Amino acid sequence: MTSPVVIADDQPVVVAGVEAALNTHRFNVVARVNDTDTLIQTMAEADCEVLVADPFMPYGRHPDGVGLVRRIRDMRPDVGIVVMSRLGNLPSLRLMLDLGVSALFDKRASLRDMPTAVYAAHIGRTFLSPAVRRALRDMDYGNGLGGTSNPLTQRELDVLRAYAQGMSLIDISRLMERSIKTISRQKRTAMAKLGLKNDAQFYQYLANVRAGLVDDFMSAGYDDDPDVPTLLEEDDDDDEAYVATKRRGGAARKARASRKGRT
CATH class of the missing domain: 3.40.50.2300 (Response regulator)
Incomplete structure (x- = not known):
């Protein structure tokens, strides 16, 4: 037959x-x-x-x-x-x-x-x-599913979810009060762990998440142990300085605009 x-x-x-x-x-x-x-x-x-x-x-x-x-x-x-x-x-x-x-x-x-x-x-x-x-x-193994200690961190998950919601790099940087450089590195690190080689694959993956073909990024696992250092913690001081600088710059622009309005 x-x-x-x-x-x-x-x-x-x-x-x-x-x-x-x-x-x-x-x-x-x-x-x-x-x-x-x-x-x-x-x-x-x-x-x-x-x-x-x-x-x-x-x-x-x-x-x-x-x-x-x-x-x-x-x-x-x-x-x-x-x-x-x-x-x-x-x-x-x-x-x-x-x-x-x-x-x-x-x-x-x-x-x-x-x-x-x-x-x-x-x-x-x-x-x-x-x-x-x-x-x-x-x-x-790259996703941390093969017994290695290389899962997604909570910060990387937050960045991926923000991208999946349609936010831009600048928007995510402002929301999370981290520098553009740090957010970009978190994205690249998460892509590597997910086996995504380029932005085309990255955005296709996000489209699959939005379409319900992937339940969540949690399927890749994540490390929620606060005692485990991540590659991003080294930039915390720079990030705070970056956000403070942006806030001061924003305040200065508002002050200038106010002065112009009174003249």
Whole structure:
């Protein structure tokens, strides 16, 4: 008995390669799609048991990435999903696992392992390409989830939550009465602990938090022990001086404006 499979990727050559790999085993490819709109329509109509897809497809009106996976899981909870992707956005891949994706397949890996990944998704088991497994393990250790003492600090959590609320760097600096330099360093340190390599990944992560795809930054853990020093404590004196300077500057500007108003 064959298992019906849908393959989705914006590159037709990738779809053809996956289909060739599956045809040597007991899988029947019933649909091939290259954009998010066609994929949503296909999943609503096709009789399939496994979806093999790169969810980061730039074409179509429907959102790609984590949002696309969540939509498909809501539509078809009965379908096993194999996500094939490069390892450029590990936090998103981690979220996809949390949403119920069965397999994460490294696009750089040989397709000879694709039938194993599809079979795992078909029977409800998990498959991770070796490179994916190593990358997620390293990210977990970086987040403090792998037994290291490098979790997010309470200050870093406060900065992340402020960014998630749409505040700017300057706004956060004023709210927390810390220098821009300190807030910026807290942001960079938190990004490193979360496995986020650039601002694009950082703001995508924040979007996922606002969309409810991540419950909270607390999932990365944090250190609430006041006796444990952080990298930011060394700037406390500078921060207080910075805030005092800003307050004096603000008071001076108000005084000048008042004098001009009386003249």
